[in-house]
Amino acid sequence: MPATLIDGKHYSAEVKARVAVGVEALKAQHGITPALAVVLVGEDPASKVYVASKGRACAEVGIRSIEHRLPETTSEDKLLALVRQLNDDPEVSGILVQFPVPAQISQQAVINTIDPLKDVDGLHPLNAGRLASGLDAMVPCTPYGAYLMLKGVRDDLSGLKALVIGRSNLVGKPVAQLLLKENCTVTMAHSRTKDLRAEARAADILVAAIGRPHFVQADWVKPGALVIDVGINRIPAPEKGEGKTRLVGDVDFTPASEIAGAITPVPGGVGLMTVACLMRNTLIAAHRQAGLADPAV
Ligand SMILES: NC(=O)C1=CN([C@@H]2O[C@H](COP(=O)(O)OP(=O)(O)OC[C@H]3O[C@@H](n4cnc5c(N)ncnc54)[C@H](OP(=O)(O)O)[C@@H]3O)[C@@H](O)[C@H]2O)C=CC1
Numbered sequence: 105m106p107a108t109l110i111d112g113k114h115y116s117a118e119v120k121a122r123v124a125v126g127v128e129a130l131k132a133q134h135g136i137t138p139a140l141a142v143v144l145v146g147e148d149p150a151s152k153v154y155v156a157s158k159g160r161a162c163a164e165v166g167i168r169s170i171e172h173r174l175p176e177t178t179s180e181d182k183l184l185a186l187v188r189q190l191n192d193d194p195e196v197s198g199i200l201v202q203f204p205v206p207a208q209i210s211q212q213a214v215i216n217t218i219d220p221l222k223d224v225d226g227l228h229p230l231n232a233g234r235l236a237s238g239l240d241a242m243v244p245c246t247p248y249g250a251y252l253m254l255k256g257v258r259d260d261l262s263g264l265k266a267l268v269i270g271r272s273n274l275v276g277k278p279v280a281q282l283l284l285k286e287n288c289t290v291t292m293a294h295s296r297t298k299d300l301r302a303e304a305r306a307a308d309i310l311v312a313a314i315g316r317p318h319f320v321q322a323d324w325v326k327p328g329a330l331v332i333d334v335g336i337n338r339i340p341a342p343e344k345g346e347g348k349t350r351l352v353g354d355v356d357f358t359p360a361s362e363i364a365g366a367i368t369p370v371p372g373g374v375g376l377m378t379v380a381c382l383m384r385n386t387l388i389a390a391h392r393q394a395g396l397a398d399p400a401v
């Protein structure tokens with residue numbers, strides 16, 4: 105495999121180590137323990153795994169973890185009331201409502217209700233607008249994690265052609281904003297893009313955030329390109345036993361890694377950075393709520 109493996113374990117350990125130092129300093133100097141409230145509505149097994157990994161990361165860095173599990177049948181009013189209660193709770197630094205939420209609840213109503221200062225997902229329109237305007241914002245965790253990995257491989261990204269496949273508010277759009285800020289020439293692709301393969305082959309940086317297993321083929325990858333695979337797809341793995349599954353990304357990893365210059369694996373790539381950057385955002389949120397300057401994390 106000629107490509108360098110961009111190891112999520114390595115990068116996320118670095119981020120968490122910096123966050124742990126910042127948490128310790130905030131406790132020692134200001135008597136503040138940052139706290140992250142995670143709200144899970146329903147019983148989605150994948151969401152439960154993600155919630156558990158966030159709880160573990162909080163313990164590692166010294167952040168207090170608060171979990172709220174609500175039944176699948178929860179009304180929108182009830183969920184919004186909980187969000188407002190967390191907004192008003194001075195002990196809570198960050199709020200994350202796990203998506204997707206059940207159909208009777210509007211995701212946008214939830215996002216709009218979260219206090220922008222506690223919006224560790226960076227999804228509130230105020231934070232999205234601040235990022236787009238080049239102002240201090242809460243930056244969404246997955247995009248920031250992808251950005252740190254790219255910067256780790258190559259510090260100067262200016263002038264590189266970047267293709268971002270996927271235009272969600274959670275991943276694709278903020279990734280594009282961050283790369284634009286790094287002076288990349290950014291193209292955004294989506295389900296209506298014509299000749300995606302040709303767009304991809306021109307890209308020095310290829311970010312896949314689609315949600316389709318092995319969608320990006322090896323012959324789409326420009327030789328030497330930096331490939332960031334955001335996709336988390338669970339597919340059947342009969343080789344592991346009946347009914348078993350495994351995680352794969354949006355990129356056909358094994359052949360693509362023969363062509364790329366550097367590539368992130370799934371699992372073990374961007375997902376680990378998402379959790380680490382969530383810890384980082386919670387620490388930043390705690391500082392801003394206390395009127396303190398942002399920590400160097
Ligand atoms: N690693 C991590 O930490 C995280 C991983 N994820 C994963 O990343 C992936 C994307 O997540 P998210 O952005 O929330 O997903 P969304 O479903 O919100 O967005 C998917 C995007 O992919 C585009 N798309 C779908 N099909 C095609 C196609 N055939 N060709 C080109 N583009 C296509 C869609 O286009 P259109 O807009 O036209 O419909 C859309 O913009 C998922 O696998 C998700 O599980 C998400 C968050 C964190």
Ligand SMILES: Nc1nc(=O)c2c([nH]1)NC[C@@H]1CN(c3ccc(C(=O)N[C@@H](CCC(=O)O)C(=O)O)cc3)C=[N+]21
Binds near residue numbers: 201246351372375
């Ligand atoms: N409000 C909200 N914000 C999110 O950021 C959000 C969300 N809802 N809903 C679901 C998606 C998905 N997502 C993941 C984060 C980390 C891993 C992760 O830790 N992955 C590890 C381990 C996975 C495993 O092995 O089970 C890895 O890729 O190596 C996965 C997926 C965040 N999302």
